[in-house]
Amino acid sequence: MSVYERISKAENAKEAWEKIQTTYQGKQSVKKVRLQNLRREFEKLEMQESESIEKYFTKVTTIVNLMSSNGEILEDARIVEKVLRSLPPKFDYVVAAIEELNDISALSIEDLQGKLEAHEIKINLRNPPPTQAEQALKTQVTTTGGN
Numbered sequence: 001m002s003v004y005e006r007i008s009k010a011e012n013a014k015e016a017w018e019k020i021q022t023t024y025q026g027k028q029s030v031k032k033v034r035l036q037n038l039r040r041e042f043e044k045l046e047m048q049e050s051e052s053i054e055k056y057f058t059k060v061t062t063i064v065n066l067m068s069s070n071g072e073i074l075e076d077a078r079i080v081e082k083v084l085r086s087l088p089p090k091f092d093y094v095v096a097a098i099e100e101l102n103d104i105s106a107l108s109i110e111d112l113q114g115k116l117e118a119h120e121i122k123i124n125l126r127n128p129p130p131t132q133a134e135q136a137l138k139t140q141v142t143t144t145g146g147n
Helices: 005-006 013-044 052-069 075-083 091-102 109-126 134-142
Strands: none
Touching: 005 052, 013 052, 052 075, 052 109, 075 091, 075 109, 091 109
């Protein structure tokens, strides 16, 4: 419904203004609730062991963009810190290196993603993920009681 339709039956400017204000405040309360849920989601974010850096950054960026569209802009430094805190243990030593060698407050999200993806590639070259056949065999051995 357009603003005009909402206020067209108002008898004076004060009544029209009150209708506009009520409508806007209603939308603001919805934004506040959405924002609270997004903040909670952002704080709960944790990268899973099986998740790639690219997928994790997509999740983080999606939530940050939704927060932004609801009125809360997060600084890159806060996002970078959150990502570094929420990575799985296999990234511990690269996180320590990034924190030691970089000014975290000046590190962009894109730079962090690039550094972590480079590290992920090295991890995957040394320990390639199992093929589907290997995974199926492992599952079969596990379900039949083997080690």
